Amino acid sequence: DAKTTQPTSMDCAEGRAANLPCNHSTISGNEYVYWYRQIHSQGPQYIIHGLKNNETNEMASLIITEDRKSSTLILPHATLRDTAVYYCIVRVDYAGNMLTFGGGTRLMVKP
Amino acid sequence: DSGVTQTPKHLITATGQRVTLRCSPRSGDLSVYWYQQSLDQGLQFLIQYYNGEERAKGNILERFSAQQFPDLHSELNLSSLELGDSALYFCASSAGPQSSDGYTFGSGTRLTVV
Numbered sequence: 419d420a421k422t423t424q425p426t427s428m429d430c431a432e433g434r435a436a437n438l439p440c441n442h443s444t445i446s447g448n449e450y451v452y453w454y455r456q457i458h459s460q461g462p463q464y465i466i467h468g469l470k471n472n473e474t475n476e477m478a479s480l481i482i483t484e485d486r487k488s489s490t491l492i493l494p495h496a497t498l499r500d501t502a503v504y505y506c507i508v509r510v511d512y513a514g515n516m517l518t519f520g521g522g523t524r525l526m527v528k529p
Numbered sequence: 530d531s532g533v534t535q536t537p538k539h540l541i542t543a544t545g546q547r548v549t550l551r552c553s554p555r556s557g558d559l560s561v562y563w564y565q566q567s568l569d570q571g572l573q574f575l576i577q578y579y580n581g582e583e584r585a586k587g588n589i590l591e592r593f594s595a596q597q598f599p600d601l602h603s604e605l606n607l608s609s610l611e612l613g614d615s616a617l618y619f620c621a622s623s624a625g626p627q628s629s630d631g632y633t634f635g636s637g638t639r640l641t642v643v
Binding site: 454456 | 564571634
């Protein structure tokens, strides 16, 4: 699976959009971009994933650049409960393929 | 409730002992994954089972072993425990052949070795 690079930490004001970047310059054509988050000591939580088109769900939006070498997770209106470590993971999507977690971005949402 | 059940939630044991952590995957999921997260460390993949068979191994110590039973629940066995084995242990399961909805993690077992 391709390696990803994320900033170690970010701050965001409550109510504002949180934009979390991820670089994956060695991504292969059949690899998806996944985002998970881990709120303190809880199990990681799936947020969203995509291949090349932008995706949106009730939690977030995922913007993938045309060359697929980077992506941005957008939390449109961050709340204090969004404070967590966010992991960007690139992997081939097939049944039974493991997730490999990197260091992630520690997002702190401040009042 | 994520649908993945891990028991026990907390476990305190002494060095040299053996413990068993249990995981029941989400209904219909065939794959079970075990991860270890030590204090302030990232999530380290340990081992994966798919429909009863070992599929992949990560950084799992020889003192650790796992299995997946016919009903698809899984157990992680940790033996000859050391202080450094204190960690959160997470189990995750993934959907069947169409895995597009990602993984589901349990709430973890916090193991403290004293």
